[in-house]
Amino acid sequence: MTDSGLIAMVSIFTAGLTIAIGSIGPAFGEARAVAQALSSIAQQPDEAPTITRTLFVGLAMIESTAIYCFVVTMILIFANPFWDHAIQTVGK
Amino acid sequence: MNISPDNIILIQFGVVKISATLLFTWIVMVFLVTGSYLITRYLSSDVEIARGQNLLEILVSGLRSQIRDVSQQEADPFLPFIGTLFIFILTANLLSVIPGFQSPTASLSTTTALAICVFVAVPVFGVGDRGWLDYLKQYTKPTIFMLPFTVLGEFSRTLALAVRLYGNMMSGSVIAAILLGFTPLFFPVVMQLFGLLTGTIQAYIFSILAMVYIASATTAHQQVANKFSRSPNKGGN
Numbered sequence: 280m281t282d283s284g285l286i287a288m289v290s291i292f293t294a295g296l297t298i299a300i301g302s303i304g305p306a307f308g309e310a311r312a313v314a315q316a317l318s319s320i321a322q323q324p325d326e327a328p329t330i331t332r333t334l335f336v337g338l339a340m341i342e343s344t345a346i347y348c349f350v351v352t353m354i355l356i357f358a359n360p361f362w363d364h365a366i367q368t369v370g371k
Numbered sequence: 372m373n374i375s376p377d378n379i380i381l382i383q384f385g386v387v388k389i390s391a392t393l394l395f396t397w398i399v400m401v402f403l404v405t406g407s408y409l410i411t412r413y414l415s416s417d418v419e420i421a422r423g424q425n426l427l428e429i430l431v432s433g434l435r436s437q438i439r440d441v442s443q444q445e446a447d448p449f450l451p452f453i454g455t456l457f458i459f460i461l462t463a464n465l466l467s468v469i470p471g472f473q474s475p476t477a478s479l480s481t482t483t484a485l486a487i488c489v490f491v492a493v494p495v496f497g498v499g500d501r502g503w504l505d506y507l508k509q510y511t512k513p514t515i516f517m518l519p520f521t522v523l524g525e526f527s528r529t530l531a532l533a534v535r536l537y538g539n540m541m542s543g544s545v546i547a548a549i550l551l552g553f554t555p556l557f558f559p560v561v562m563q564l565f566g567l568l569t570g571t572i573q574a575y576i577f578s579i580l581a582m583v584y585i586a587s588a589t590t591a592h593q594q595v596a597n598k599f600s601r602s603p604n605k606g607g608n
Contacts, residue, residue: 339576343531353545361483
């Protein structure tokens with residue numbers, strides 16, 4: 280197998296793996312946070328604005344790990360530096 | 372496929388490149404400035420007010436109440452900075468439903484610039500409120516051994532701020548482009564609608580996080596402890 284073929288294969292495989300594993304953790308975390316926030320709102324409806332705002336900020340924090348994985352995946356597929364290098368080497 | 376509007380070079384004068392990011396940032400700026408100018412030209416304190424004035428009043432008073440709730444301080448010093456961040460990001464995100472509009476927030480350069488603004492604003496507000504010594508001392512709390520981690524935290528949260536906004540906005544356009552390939556017509560429209568919601572929430576989160584960072588730099592620790600032991604006051608809206 281050629282170098283570029285190997286790089287493409289590993290990149291695509293790793294991209295899928297990255298987004299798959301990287302979205303599991305935040306999904307569980309966000310699910311727990313939302314469930315807890317909903318039960319808190321059910322117990323104390325008066326505090327709903329404060330709970331909602333804190334929930335949004337917390338969700339953004341949790342979600343950022345998934346976003347990092349997504350950005351890495353996008354880089355691997357659409358802007359892979361190793362791929363560009365291999366194309367240039369082949370072109371010479 | 373481009374994952375950043377930075378790569379779309381429209382005009383080039385020597386080393387100065389005008390990319391799509393710059394152009395659409397200017398478009399958003401012109402839109403905001405002319406819109407505000409046209410609306411605030413005829414302000415009235417009458418019972419009947421113009422629709423535009425009503426919109427801006429809701430926006431500003433909502434921002435003020437949110438800032439007051441988050442920072443537990445007066446909103447006036449923070450309103451220009453936080454309000455500008457929120458309105459700029461919101462407009463840039465919402466305008467992305469217009470076909471052909473490349474949202475400037477879907478480029479890492481724009482979001483990094485905004486995050487660096489927050490990074491600079493935190494010590495500016497902190498030093499202005501508490502003085503150099505008191506501000507720098509908070510990095511050594513609770514112990515001096517935490518100094519590297521608190522300094523590292525400053526940088527990593529700036530990075531997180533930039534990548535979060537970029538990732539969210541870029542994912543919207545990339546997913547729409549991918550879906551166009553195999554389920555055209557209906558499903559991308561739904562994703563665009565969802566993108567409106569994401570864009571609004573991300574603008575809100577960016578400005579609220581900026582406010583949280585600034586508030587944590589401006590309030591002394593004891594004040595914070597007192598405020599939190601008291602029952603928090605009701606949210607604005």
